[in-house]
Amino acid sequence: MSLNEKFPHPVYKDTVLAPLFEGVKANYVGAFRAINRAHLVMLTETGILAYDDAARIAAALIDIDETVDVDALTYTGEVEDYFFLVEAELKKRLGPDLAGMLHTARSRNDMDHTVFKLTLKHHADTLIGKAHALASALIAKSEAERDTLIVAYTHGQPAQPSTFGHYLSAAVEVLLRDIERLQAARANIDHCPMGAAAITTSGFPIDRARMADLLGFSEPMRNSYGCIASVDYVTGLYSAMKLTFLHLGRFIQDMQFWSAFEVGQLHVPGSLVQISSIMPQKRNPVPIEHLRHLASMTCGRADAVVNTMHNTPFTDMNDSEGEVQVAGYSAFQSGARVLDLLAALISVVSIDGERVAKNIDAACITVTELADTLVRREGLSFRQAHEIAAATARAVIADGKPLGDGFEAFSKAFNELSGRDSTLDPAAYTEAVSARHFVAVRERFGGPGPDAMNEALQTYRATLTRLSEQQAADLARAEKAGAALDAAFGALLQE
Template identity: 65%
Template structure:
């Protein structure tokens, strides 16, 4: 049998491979990673010059050629032709045009597309995480402001879809604040993993040249180099950590969004959405549709789905450098960021504007008897009953009031006196006024002064703590951004100095 290699006259790239793989990858690189390529080339060149791997004349000529490429080529206008394999080789080809193959090729000393690619992807994720954290902090702040504004505003709290107990809207929002705060912490933990530079790993095992990996990391604004060189090109936990954090955040946000949808329904009517966030039916003029909440719900779900898709792509892949974690997969993940930004912006706007329909809330509290738990508790404290005795008396009162479709405050005292006498064989010391106070929603909230409760004292203390946490998170992010700005300035200065060093 003849060796097929001897008769192979095909020329790279195959037209179908070009259209289905190479062209989309090229378009993705020019759309998402041009600035990253530029920064990596410059940082690597500065390091090569500082370590003496390139002399001053060589470094200066390469620096000036990189500048001319930037000035003369608009990446957004490029169309993939197949003349070069990808965007990386396009830049190398342009360097060869200006410098010749020998000097142009020296920029690639001690590096590989493997470490370049993962550094590119980390830079792309870092930039997007910066935006995501900024928007998440803005939502966190909007929730804190709303909780302060609504800390005394009564609402119905639900369990299993049914009215359960009264609390305040501020107390409910505080629960969301705590979840969002923890989700932001998870974003920072993902950021910590992203913030380690793979540059210098080269293909797998670093290099025999005297490179300085820490210097490249510093110039690119990373916290440090990622230590193990195999991990630099094989470990995708920076991807899974990022998208796991995103998936969890938007899964969690979808739950209060669903509450808001239910609470705006005509039958519940607990939340009022202002006209600026309401669309009117095209055929039914009486309808006020809080459509932005629906968009929040499906956009949050889209974000969860897109983030989870990234984890699915990473599943069961080999522990090595592979295309599964590279260009097109990275572009897929960016869609999760895009929808995430929209959710965070819109939800922050919504919580700043919605208000509680207090009349409807009080009516719902009254007819659902949801303050009855406090009657049972008060009978324990004031009458010396066991909780089970108090619970049974309170249950009898609730059944009677609901049966008559009455109001617990105004109609419950009679059933209470009968139930108490039947259960204990004596009259209660509570008169009508004391009974009315005990079963009022204001009293229900006011006596719940324990840590984490809705009463003014613990809730105000909690909100103060949330503000401090938010300030700490913001300061932490400011420090990261400052380091990256300083690194960008340092890289610019060192690169500009190279150009005049010859």
């Protein structure tokens, strides 16, 4: 046989099969082992395989696990992939006829997607757990900083005073919605393809529900064609991941802006600041930069997986398997680093109250409440009140004064634009333009007022508890399934 006829061609072996084999070694050996054991149990329980034959196969599988050092293996091309390696090892121990019985009523098609789903569930569970930890850290920080004043920005410019707790709560709400999307995507993975075989199930009386139970899935995936052709379990998860880190990236970018010298309202402690090699005065909060680029890398890696499956045929194809699955796992790695580092960062940063006060004074950002007060107490239209407030702000800025020192300018503007004197005395004016008062009167649903914030924080805690309980139930079911599989497989070895 010529080189052109003998499989595998050396270049194909080096560029495709060997990397795929390494991917299985690094990611899938445990999943393949579980599938082999569960399938053997199911074949025996349904009477497809005799008990004595099943016991011999079970013993051989254990011997393979104990004697074959998978980590030390290198791909030689003697067998096509890891699946055939295990089958070859079974043949060495049992002969070809008995060894081949394990593959009754299954295919690499349903096995591969089951392997991918088991692995993705594991990665998703880890990532979701870290997202829960970040949400908890953000809620705790929101509670601690409920009344801490900040300058809120729109379009990159100082807009209104709010509190750090109120700002963080907005990020909490987005993160909780992202966690719900992640957990919904994880639930979509939790349907077992085993029993679909190549495409159409099998003429053997297999028990697909039993396979799903033994492998820790919530139920079998119904349509057997969809079991080997559908990739929405992949695209759904990576899309939810992309959104999570895209949204976190916007929050991270704000921290970069807030910690800039010119703004200075966010203080990052020394444990998370690096110094310049040449400029002694520099405080570089570079963990924020690492968070930003790691979040972007995670988005890009998630996108790469989804985009690889664009315009691929609706059938079992390598475009959705092998290397693209392994490539996607890097998104979990970088994403986990973001969640861990951001949780650590948010727990130790603080607001520089002096800088906040200076920025509030310099930008007159409480003037909105002055206009609101004039509407409520003076009976003016909002447009007329807005013009008086704007004139007051222009006057104090021109004089280089804070808005709180602008009573005379206010009185003059009020008289000129309304034709009468204001009923506000200096104390009432000072209160109307106070940042603390600005926040305190905003007790509407979702606002930064203390009571509104307390209600919101209770809701966030309740939502996170519900999501955590849901994940705990998923993890408990998987653990229970693992124990059941071990017991059922072990029973095959008993005399």
